[in-house]
Amino acid sequence: MQKFEYYAPTRIVFGEDTEKRAGELAREYGASRVFVIYGGGSAKKSGLLDTVEASLKDAGLASFCSGGVVPNPRLSTVRRMIGEAKEFGADFILAVGGGSVIDTAKAVAHGTANPDVDVWDFWLRKVALTRSMPIGAILTISAAGSETSDSSVITDDSKEPWTKRGINTEFNRCRFAIMDPKLTMTLPVYQIASGVADIFMHTDERYFTTILGNHLTDQLAEGLFRDIIEWGPKGVADPQNYEAMSEIMWCGSVSHVGMTGVGAKGDTGREGDWGVHQLGMALSALYDVTHGPSLTATWGSWARYVCSENPARFAQLGRRVFGVTEADDEKAAEAAIAAVEKFYQSIGMPISIHELMGRELSDEELAAVAKECSYDYTRKIGTFKVLDADDILEIYKMAR
Ligand code: NZQ
Ligand code: ZN
Numbered sequence: 246m247q248k249f250e251y252y253a254p255t256r257i258v259f260g261e262d263t264e265k266r267a268g269e270l271a272r273e274y275g276a277s278r279v280f281v282i283y284g285g286g287s288a289k290k291s292g293l294l295d296t297v298e299a300s301l302k303d304a305g306l307a308s309f310c311s312g313g314v315v316p317n318p319r320l321s322t323v324r325r326m327i328g329e330a331k332e333f334g335a336d337f338i339l340a341v342g343g344g345s346v347i348d349t350a351k352a353v354a355h356g357t358a359n360p361d362v363d364v365w366d367f368w369l370r371k372v373a374l375t376r377s378m379p380i381g382a383i384l385t386i387s388a389a390g391s392e393t394s395d396s397s398v399i400t401d402d403s404k405e406p407w408t409k410r411g412i413n414t415e416f417n418r419c420r421f422a423i424m425d426p427k428l429t430m431t432l433p434v435y436q437i438a439s440g441v442a443d444i445f446m447h448t449d450e451r452y453f454t455t456i457l458g459n460h461l462t463d464q465l466a467e468g469l470f471r472d473i474i475e476w477g478p479k480g481v482a483d484p485q486n487y488e489a490m491s492e493i494m495w496c497g498s499v500s501h502v503g504m505t506g507v508g509a510k511g512d513t514g515r516e517g518d519w520g521v522h523q524l525g526m527a528l529s530a531l532y533d534v535t536h537g538p539s540l541t542a543t544w545g546s547w548a549r550y551v552c553s554e555n556p557a558r559f560a561q562l563g564r565r566v567f568g569v570t571e572a573d574d575e576k577a578a579e580a581a582i583a584a585v586e587k588f589y590q591s592i593g594m595p596i597s598i599h600e601l602m603g604r605e606l607s608d609e610e611l612a613a614v615a616k617e618c619s620y621d622y623t624r625k626i627g628t629f630k631v632l633d634a635d636d637i638l639e640i641y642k643m644a645r
Contacts, residue, residue: 246459253502255393256421259495263423264383267297267339268304274379274420276337280330280357281310282350284342288312288385291431297341297383309333317409317529317536318345319402320352320365327356327364340382340419343440344389344398344536347382351397351417354378368399368410377416383423386432387494388440388537390447390501392422400530406617409530422498426490434481438592439537441477441493444500445470445588446540451506451517453551453558453629459507463561466505470566472496474588481592520627521547524640527618534601541586541594542601546643548582551630558629598644611641 258266271279279301281294288294294310301308311329314322330338330353338357340350356364358378366372382392391397395418398411429437448466476492484490499505506517524547525539552559556578563569563581571577586596595601606614616622619634626632632640 246461247456249507251503251507252415253393253504254415255419255502257393257424257498258421259424261425261427263425264293264296264428265300267381267383267423268300268302268306270421270423271301271306271337271339271381272304274337274381276306276339276379278333278335279306279308279337279339280326280333280335280353281308281339281341282314282326282346282353283310283312283340284314284346286312287431288341291428293383293385293428294341297339301339308339309335314342314346314349316345317400317533318349318352318398319400321402323349323352323356323364323399326353330357331360336378338378338380340380341385343384343386344391347380347384347389347391347419348397348399350380350382351377351391352399354380355416365399365401368401368412370412374412374414374416380417380419381421381423382419383425383428384494385428386436386440387426387429387490387497388436388443390444390497392419392424393498393502394418398526406613407530407533408617409526411526424494424498426487426494429490429494430484430487432484434484435535435593437484437493438477438481438594439535440497441473441481441592442537442541442589442594444473444477444493444497445585446521446537446544447500448505449544449585450519450522452562453518454506454516455555455628456516457558462505462507467562467565469496469500469505470562473500474566478592516628518627518629520551520629520632523618523626524637524644527614528598528601530617531614532602538595538601541589541596542598543640543644544589545582545586545596546640548585550636550640550643551627551632552578552582554630598641606641606645608642611645612638614641 340347479489524543559578560574567584615638
């Protein structure tokens with residue numbers, strides 16, 4: 246095993262009715278004036294927001310609620326909320342929602358704590374983030390893993406074409422994450438499936454690494470794959486199945502907290518690949534498509550494009566997770582790729598861009614997506630196989 250550092254500071258409070266502890270927990274982490282962020286209305290409709298406000302009030306905390314975060318959350322919303330949070334005099338940011346709400350909360354925390362900096366400059370890496378505000382989360386969808394991750398992904402909607410960018414920093418860590426699986430039972434089935442796909446992918450992106458020989462990490466990853474493959478479809482079939490929704494929820498956090506990638510390269514883990522996330526994020530930037538299916542639509546083409554770098558790795562996934570018995574590595578790798586695609590299809594996820602978009606993208610449209618993905622031809626993506634703009638376009642064409 247190589248050198249590593251592992252740090253996962255978020256306190257997880259898991260189980261039924263834990264949302265009633267929001268006030269007590271926020272106060273414990275120093276809150277007195279809590280700026281509460283939510284999305285398009287599901288938290289209001291379910292009564293969750295009322296529960297949270299009552300809990301904050303009972304703990305003697307002042308609160309201000311601000312909604313309107315949309316999936317693939319936008320910079321314009323972040324800027325509006327920074328203004329509101331400053332005016333309110335917030336000293337704690339509480340996210341009530343999914344990845345989009347939590348990522349917005351992180352951005353609002355950074356912007357509010359740094360009034361002299363244009364918040365987007367942190368995402369453009371023009372300015373280093375050196376301070377922020379405490380954040381907490383009440384999770385309502387198991388998917389992005391933002392409740393425990395060090396990332397925040399925001400879309401700049403201020404000019405065409407839109408761009409979607411992420412930053413990783415320890416300031417993105419929530420102080421606490423309240424996770425009540427019951428809160429996820431009101432989700433539309435498509436959102437549950439999209440979340441299951443994203444959860445699978447967060448460990449998949451770490452599994453396809455060039456740093457091998459880390460056996461416990463591999464087994465943790467493979468255990469997570471097996472669990473989400475077992476329970477994901479059960480949750481999609483019946484969102485009222487508490488056991489399934491609990492497994493999906495815990496998988497979501499474990500998949501993206503670094504644990505399934507620990508092994509080398511400093512920080513939180515061994516170097517993952519993350520190429521498929523970059524392919525999917527460019528599609529979401531230009532077409533505002535849901536994150537999970539943007540990954541499943543391109544994964545198979547990515548896998549076939551990069552497989553020859555190390556077919557044994559794909560074969561290991563096939564044998565240990567999908568029960569592939571083929572002795573030849575290349576044949577086992579092919580079987581593994583087909584098995585992952587079959588899993589995606591079983592939960593109603595697309596495995597091509599055509600299925601994702603409901604139409605075929607033209608050569609010009611795919612070239613524009615490749616341009617966004619390569620940041621105007623200025624960067625390469627991936628580590629399992631490093632991909633330049635030509636490779637990226639080729640994969641999009643294969644996925645078309
Ligand atoms: O806005 P509301 O009305 O709440 O509706 C949301 C939204 O339409 C709905 N929803 C959430 N909880 C619900 C519910 N509907 C009914 N009942 C509930 N309990 O679900 C829809 C999707 O919500 P969203 O927050 O967008 O989902 P998700 O958690 O998948 O987040 C996606 C965003 O996270 C980013 C993605 O790129 C995308 O922008 N990611 C963030 C990561 C991170 N910070 O670590 C990592 C990921 O790879 C990902 O990139
Ligand atoms: Zn993701």
